[in-house]
Amino acid sequence: xxxxxxxxxxxxxxxxxxxxxxxxxxxxxxxxxxxxxxxxxxxxxxxxxxxxxxxxxxxxxxxxxxxxxxxxxxxxxxxxxxxxxxxxxxxxxxxxxxxxxxxxxxxxxxxxxxxxxxxxxxxxxxxxxxxxxxxxxxxxxxxxxxxxxxxxxxxxxxxxxxxxxxxxxxxxxxxxxxxxxxxxxxxxxxxxxxxxxxxxxxxxxxxxxxxxxxxxxxxxxxxxxxxxxxxxxxxxxxxxxxxxxxxxxxxxxxxxxxxxxxxxxxxxxxxxxxxxxxxxxxxxxxxxxxxxxxxxxxxxxxxxxxxxxxxxxxxxxxxxxxxxxxxxxxxxxxxxxxxxxxxxxxxxxxxxxxxxxxxxxxxxxxxxxxxxxxxxxxxxxxxxxxxxxxxxxxxxxxxxxxxxxxxxxxxxxxxxxxxxxxxxxxxxxxxxxxxxxxxxxxxxxxxxxxxxxxxxxxxxxxxxxxxxxxxxxxxxxxxxxxxxxxxxxxxxxxxxxxxxxxxxxxxxxxxxxxxxxxxxxxxxxxxxxxxxxxxxxxxxxxxxxxxxxxxxxxxxxxxxxxxxxxxxxxxxxxxxxxxxxxxxxxxxxxxxxxxxxxxxxxxxxxxxxxxxxxxxxxxxxxxxxxxxxxxxxxxxxxxxxxxxxxxxxxxxxxxxxxxxxxxxxxxxxxxxxxxxxxxxxxxxxxxxxxxxxxxxxxxxxxxxxxxxxxxxxxxxxxxxxxxxxxxxxxxxxxxxxxxxxxxxxxxxxxxxxxxxx
Amino acid sequence: xxxxxxxxxxxxxxxxxxxxxxxxxxxxxxxxxxxxxxxxxxxxxxxxxxxxxxxxxxxxxxxxxxxxxxxxxxxxxxxxxxxxxxxxxxxxxxxxxxxxxxxxxxxxxxxxxxxxxxxxxxxxxxxxxxxxxxxxxxxxxxxxxxxxxxxxxxxxxxxxxxxxxxxxx
Numbered sequence: 001x002x003x004x005x006x007x008x009x010x011x012x013x014x015x016x017x018x019x020x021x022x023x024x025x026x027x028x029x030x031x032x033x034x035x036x037x038x039x040x041x042x043x044x045x046x047x048x049x050x051x052x053x054x055x056x057x058x059x060x061x062x063x064x065x066x067x068x069x070x071x072x073x074x075x076x077x078x079x080x081x082x083x084x085x086x087x088x089x090x091x092x093x094x095x096x097x098x099x100x101x102x103x104x105x106x107x108x109x110x111x112x113x114x115x116x117x118x119x120x121x122x123x124x125x126x127x128x129x130x131x132x133x134x135x136x137x138x139x140x141x142x143x144x145x146x147x148x149x150x151x152x153x154x155x156x157x158x159x160x161x162x163x164x165x166x167x168x169x170x171x172x173x174x175x176x177x178x179x180x181x182x183x184x185x186x187x188x189x190x191x192x193x194x195x196x197x198x199x200x201x202x203x204x205x206x207x208x209x210x211x212x213x214x215x216x217x218x219x220x221x222x223x224x225x226x227x228x229x230x231x232x233x234x235x236x237x238x239x240x241x242x243x244x245x246x247x248x249x250x251x252x253x254x255x256x257x258x259x260x261x262x263x264x265x266x267x268x269x270x271x272x273x274x275x276x277x278x279x280x281x282x283x284x285x286x287x288x289x290x291x292x293x294x295x296x297x298x299x300x301x302x303x304x305x306x307x308x309x310x311x312x313x314x315x316x317x318x319x320x321x322x323x324x325x326x327x328x329x330x331x332x333x334x335x336x337x338x339x340x341x342x343x344x345x346x347x348x349x350x351x352x353x354x355x356x357x358x359x360x361x362x363x364x365x366x367x368x369x370x371x372x373x374x375x376x377x378x379x380x381x382x383x384x385x386x387x388x389x390x391x392x393x394x395x396x397x398x399x400x401x402x403x404x405x406x407x408x409x410x411x412x413x414x415x416x417x418x419x420x421x422x423x424x425x426x427x428x429x430x431x432x433x434x435x436x437x438x439x440x441x442x443x444x445x446x447x448x449x450x451x452x453x454x455x456x457x458x459x460x461x462x463x464x465x466x467x468x469x470x471x472x473x474x475x476x477x478x479x480x481x482x483x484x485x486x487x488x489x490x491x492x493x494x495x496x497x498x499x500x501x502x503x504x505x506x507x508x509x510x511x512x513x514x515x516x517x518x519x520x521x522x523x524x525x526x527x528x529x530x531x532x533x534x535x536x537x538x539x540x541x542x543x544x545x546x547x548x549x550x551x552x553x554x555x556x557x558x559x560x561x562x563x564x565x566x567x568x569x570x571x572x573x574x575x576x577x578x579x580x581x582x583x584x585x586x587x588x589x590x591x592x593x594x595x596x597x598x599x600x601x602x603x604x605x606x607x608x609x610x611x612x613x614x615x616x617x618x619x620x621x622x623x624x625x626x627x628x629x630x631x632x633x634x635x636x637x638x639x640x641x642x643x644x645x646x647x648x649x650x651x652x653x654x655x656x657x658x659x660x661x662x663x664x665x666x667x668x669x670x671x672x673x674x675x676x677x678x679x680x681x682x683x684x685x686x687x688x689x690x691x692x693x694x695x696x697x698x699x700x701x702x703x704x705x706x707x708x709x710x711x712x713x714x715x716x717x718x719x720x721x722x723x724x725x726x727x728x729x730x731x732x733x734x735x736x737x738x739x740x741x742x743x744x745x746x747x748x749x750x751x752x753x754x755x756x757x
Numbered sequence: 758x759x760x761x762x763x764x765x766x767x768x769x770x771x772x773x774x775x776x777x778x779x780x781x782x783x784x785x786x787x788x789x790x791x792x793x794x795x796x797x798x799x800x801x802x803x804x805x806x807x808x809x810x811x812x813x814x815x816x817x818x819x820x821x822x823x824x825x826x827x828x829x830x831x832x833x834x835x836x837x838x839x840x841x842x843x844x845x846x847x848x849x850x851x852x853x854x855x856x857x858x859x860x861x862x863x864x865x866x867x868x869x870x871x872x873x874x875x876x877x878x879x880x881x882x883x884x885x886x887x888x889x890x891x892x893x894x895x896x897x898x899x900x901x902x903x904x905x906x907x908x909x910x911x912x913x914x915x916x917x918x919x920x921x922x923x924x925x926x
Contacts, residue, residue: 012857019865020853020872022800022840029799112785205804205812205866205900254802254866255900286805480864480901647860654903655863681809681898689894689904696905 006493007710010647014485014504015252015478025251027209027224028283035211036065038272038282039114041104041121042291043096046132046360046674047145048125050094053104057120063113066276067121068105070094073271081234083156083262085170085327087146088363090238090267096125097145097325098362099675100291102268107276130360130674134299134322137168137357144168145325145358155233156262158455159331170323171331171356173338177411178349183314187305189389191382196740197374198668199297199322202367203686204479206254207284208292212269215277217241219270222249226260226477227517228507234263235270250507253479257659258366259293260479261519262329287679291362294669296321296333298374302341304382310390312401315379317341319354321364328365330356336371339410339451339608343379344420345401360674366519368656369717372450372614373663373724377741380446380725384732394729395428398447405705409449413606417705417713418613420447423637427617430635430697440624441632442733445617446725452714453609454520459513459593460530462491464538466585468501468562468573474531475507475515476523480655481716482648483523487531489644490709494535495542496559497573513591521612521714524644525707526594532709533592541588545580546571610706610713613639616657616722618693620730627749629665629731631693636722638698641706641713653698653719660723662687666742771832773798774842782829789813789824792839800840800869811897814870815839821874821896840869843876852876855914856907863901871897875911884915 018024055067070093073079079093080086091102104121108114129143136142145168153162165172184190206224213220219239225231228248236243253260265282273280284292298321305314319337323330338354367373387397402420403409409416427445437443461473472491476483488502507515515527543554546564549571550557558565563572571579577586596604617635622628636653643649666685670677678684698719704711728738736751766781773796782791792798792815801824802812813824816838843850849857852872862868871894878885878893885893890911899907 010860013860013862015865016857016862017849019862019868020849020856021844022798022869024865025799026802026866028803029793203900205810205864205898206802207804253864254804255864257900283803286807482863651860651863651902651906654905655901656903658903659900680807681805682807686898686900688896688898689891689907692891692904692908696903 006489006499008643008646010645011485011489011499013482014488026206026254027211027222027251028206030211030222030251032211032213032279035279035281036107036109036276037111037114038105038107038269038280039111039118040102040288041118043092043099043101043103045096045125045127046099046130047128048096049128050092050096050103051124051126054122055104058106058117061113061117061120063109064106064117065109065278066107066272067117068272068275072275076238077240078238081238081263081267082327083154083230083234084329084331085157086152086154088326090271098291098360100288100362101325105268105272107272107280131168132360132671132674134320134357134359137359138320142168145360155237156230159335168358169355170327170358171334173335174353175338176351178314178347180314180316180349180351183349184305187313188308189306189386190303191385192303193739195300195302195378197298198741199364199671200295200367200663200667201290201669201684202257202259202295204255204257204259207286207289208260208264209283210265210269211279211281212266212273213279214270214274217245219246221247221266221270222251223266224253224260225250225264225266226253226256226479226519227262228475228509229514230517231263231266232509235266238267239270247508247510250477252506253477256477256479257368258370258519259289261366261517264292286681290669290679291676293328293365294362295367295370296323296330296364296374298322300375300378302378302382304386306386306390308390310386310392310397310400312345312347312386314347314349315342316351321354321356322359322361323356324359324361324363326363327356328363330364333366333370336451337374340372340375340448341379344403344409344416344447344449346403346407361671362676368659369450369614369721372448372721376446376448376614376721377724377728379448381728381732384444384729394445395424395433398424409611414608414611417610418639419703420613423447423613423615423639423701426637426699426701427615427635431617431619431633440734441619441621442730443619444726444729444733446722446729447613447615448721448725450612450614450717450721451608452521452612452717453526454522455516456526456594456596456598456604456609457514457516458527458530459515459591460527460534461513462534462538462590464495464573464588466574466577468497470495470497470502472502472504472531473512474504474527475509475512476527477507477518479518481652482645483518483527485648486524486644487528490528490531491535494532494539497562521716522609524712525609525714528708528712529594530592534590537590537592538588541590542576546576549579612714612718614718614721616660616719616726618723618726618730620727622731622734622748624752627745627752629743629748631661631727633695633697634661634693634723635697636719637701638715638718639701639713640715641708641711642702642704643700644712646700649700649715650698652716654696656716656719657696657723658687660720661691663720664724664727664741664743666744668742767830769830769833771834772836774839784830786829787825788815788827788829788832791829792824798839798841802866802869804866809898811870811874812867814873814897816873816877819877819880821877838873840872843872851917852914855910855917859906859910859913861902861906861910867897867899871899871907875914878911879915879918885911
């Protein structure tokens with residue numbers, strides 16, 4: 001087995017067998033002895049004061065063990081949580097701020113009894129004015145959702161000094177450079193517009209599920225969460241127990257896409273278990289998952305200036321993101337959207353203001369490629385419009401203006417680590433850009449950058465066993481992306497062993513070492529670095545042990561095909577164990593870590609860890625009588641530095657692109673005065689197999705220009721953010737400028753009427 | 758009083774994965790709850806609860822149904838196949854093999870239902886066209902794969918099964 005056969009090889013998924021046989025365990029499949037079933041009574045009002053909660057009848061129902069209300073939290077020093085801003089009560093205490101907010105929770109012997117008890121709880125509300133959307137939130141004198149002065153930064157605020165805004169501003173992020181006014185007043189071409197992006201639902205097929213145990217000063221949580229260590233920290237903080245006493249166990253996740261990032265229902269489940277004195281299982285339905293977290297809807301004003309030759313000069317952007325009733329990951333979404341707003345171009349002047357605003361809607365947080373998905377289609381549609389006015393080809397204007405590798409993306413941050421010109425040419429090639437097309441066919445493409453990687457702290461432990469197999473202890477969550485497979489390949493690569501001999505159990509914060517999170521396309525890059533180092537640590541130990549046996553220098557010992565070698569000497573790992581430990585046992589344990597100021601890699605402090613390339617192209621045809629769009633072809637490029645497992649890269653690209661298609665064409669959570677109108681999958685449509693474009697073409701760009709092992713970068717989000725710009729620009733290529741997503745037939749038809757009037 | 762009492766129970770006899778099962782079920786008990794909570798057959802997953810997503814698909818007399826919207830008593834004297842009934846003694850069914858080989862599995866939450874629907878498809882159309890595959894699978898959502906590799910897997914399974922002939926007894 002040579003090195004190249006593992007790296008870049010399409011190793012089969014290590015979790016494939018258990019998944020095709022239905023044996024893979026998800027949180028909902030677990031049973032804890034004595035476990036009760038928890039159900040949540042949710043507010044049907046978007047904004048109200050809670051006058052009284054009467055739960056006696058529910059408590060007296062046979063089979064009910066506990067009913068939790070806000071009053072049960074008051075012995076806690078702090079009953080509000082939130083990794084960015086501690087603004088969210090574990091359960092409503094005196095006020096509800098969105099339809100779906102937990103008001104009471106019941107733990108009972110069966111789920112049926114718990115449901116039935118919910119109907120016996122009486123809640124007396126006093127209506128408050130509803131801040132139903134961004135316009136209402138921005139109105140001067142609008143009712144404030146939060147007592148802003150009392151809000152405190154969360155444990156993982158991570159965005160510098162914590163400041164609360166005036167009115168309903170949850171977070172403001174701004175930067176500017178150059179003389180924006182002067183550049184705009186001298187520009188030949190200025191394109192300007194107002195845009196909106198809808199609220200959308202991540203729909204991970206497995207809704208959030210938690211089993212919580214609370215006893216004495218110990219907490220055990222089995223949860224469908226992406227970031228077990230951040231959940232652990234928040235639970236320790238809320239329930240005032242030592243961090244080491246909180247154990248978070250994560251089985252396989254049925255998709256995440258950001259919906260299971262940070263802390264969601266875990267505090268409520270723990271609080272209910274604490275009151276019940278027994279383990280409690282809580283599982284969201286889809287309508288509950290939808291109001292647990294969603295993607296931010298947005299309004300945006302943008303203008304872009306250029307010379308008559310199509311040289312991009314300046315861009316000014318104002319962004320208003322609706323974070324709903326609680327911040328969740330809103331501040332980070334605001335910052336990432338602001339980062340994505342200028343696009344990957346050279347500017348003389350840039351000015352960006354982005355605000356996150358509270359409204360009486362479901363909390364908004366992470367969803368795959370947040371920020372870039374919001375902004376890329378807007379910036380890229382303006383670049384296309386400038387190309388048309390300057391009479392330039394739309395690929396050419398990008399080739400002329402795109403940043404080159406090593407150029408500054410933002411002052412002081414990581415320089416560009418990708419070859420965007422090459423990538424955009426690949427996209428144009430896949431689209432047969434210069435080939436003739438019918439009048440009802442449009443082509444479009446777009447490129448943007450996403451600040452990826454999140455905070456660079458990960459660690460890993462590799463245990464090499466006496467039979468030559470290995471266990472990797474690592475806390476990245478397997479949610480479909482294939483992280484356990486890729487990590488197995490990295491260990492196998494470094495220890496010259498077979499991928500199949502590496503076992504990767506799931507995260508258990510009491511046993512597996514710290515990993516900041518699974519998201520922001522960070523696992524292969526940052527987690528992978530820790531894994532590689534842990535395996536290299538074992539490798540060094542094998543070399544030292546062998547050198548003692550053979551009396552040769554450690555660095556002259558080679559690892560190949562499951563054996564240590566020197567000249568004509570060969571010792572299989574199992575034989576090395578026998579010789580070194582004197583029995584068919586013992587262990588070599590290696591550890592690896594990555595941190596902000598990192599040996600050999602400089603500092604990650606300026607961020608981001610890497611720039612994820614969001615790029616896509618589309619060819620569409622349109623029915624001019626109905627405005628219906630058909631996507632003939634979708635294309636993408638995965639700019640990954642180097643693919644550890646090309647099949648898994650392609651699989652993620654295809655999945656991301658399909659989600660992007662849903663975001664671009666039809667997905668939208670419809671809110672009316674704080675009420676969600678389409679809260680089931682019957683009326684919220686996600687892409688089905690019938691929504692497939694006729695063709696999908698993807699290629700992998702490998703320039704070994706990433707910060708991870710062997711020059712790798714993350715993947716998984718760029719394809720999503722690349723699709724809306726491609727489709728919007730393809731529709732504009734048909735002569736229809738769109739300012740509002742999704743591009744439903746009705747919206748396009750109305751735009752055609754507008755343009756012909 | 759909504760809480761069920763013993764008097765409500767219905768005697769159920771059904772063949773589940775080839776074995777006769779007898780149980781007393783509540784009138785409101787869904788097939789999904791019965792399979793998962795009483796028989797421990799957890800391959801069928803709960804997701805949308807409204808017969809849209811297909812994650813809970815099982816075969817009832819060979820036809821795909823959503824177990825979340827089927828009552829347990831409805832399977833009286835009928836034949837139910839779940840994902841656990843598809844592979845025998847660790848030997849994968851050709852559809853399962855094809856899903857693995859075609860990288861048609863990511864998170865795995867849709868996989869059980871998807872595989873079972875494909876089994877029914879291939880019995881009706883041993884060499885299905887892409888259009889037939891789409892018609893059959895539009896009731897099985899997948900959020901990870903973007904469906905491309907699933908279509909590939911179905912076609913590969915059709916080949917492995919040599920014109921729809923199930924290699925299993």
